[in-house]
Amino acid sequence: MKNENTGIVYSADVFKHFYFRGQKVFLSDFIVKRYDDTIILNERYSIEKKVNGEIFIKTPSYVGNFKEMPVEYKKDLNVFILEFYLNEIYSTDKSTFNDKTKNNNGSRPCSFWNTYYCVGVGLTQSAAIAESTASGDLINCEKLGPAEAVPFTEGTVWATAYCCNK
Template identity: 30%
Template structure:
């Protein structure tokens, strides 16, 4: 896993492959805070159908790869992320979907085992070990994720 998703409390990602899709279920040890909302990745399940990644139960959110980059389809924006205006504000579901898409498309050479990271060892503290993310429009940290070319 990437250190970013480990910092968001993820302990492991269960991958279940079938003939028609790949399902991802997340196990966590703690929550993180995104735009003043407590988020637990364990509350999200993701499905990749061969073309697009979706959040189960939220059919109006999907991410696919088009022209070597992420293509987001959400209530706030539909299009290639490289072309998104900096004035567009994505909601937390879109941000979580993009972040998870980044996680599953990152090469394994850039990933770590949960047990070898400093944030992954031991029981989490609900105060000191909680990560807070505030996203207004598309700030630089998210640009790094969504503008990466494949």
């Protein structure tokens, strides 16, 4: 987040991609600007939270109340990005990464975008677990829990989740 004379600029600092309708997407490729209660993406898309709580959206294909927006227009990646930032900005859950904030299992909360999964495959359960926890890419990452068997693999594939805020 960066203040500018023209509003607040938001960008994501993530190293993990996600798939949207089969397309590989990096959230860090998108920059949005916020002016008061309006969030703008690439000058063609905007979303606004009205005082009464209604959400108003403008896209090249639709202008109007977000709840009334036809489903086919919500399949637009830019609409998803706007909705994501709207939810992040107006979320009342302000979990932070600090020692005072812990989950039920004792680990700190981690966003989806910073969660990294290390998968291990082995002929035995022990070999699979060992492989799932032995990655050189996990420097400065926090293990989020124990290794877990991947369903339907007879215990030969295990996954371990890590939080990597790099």
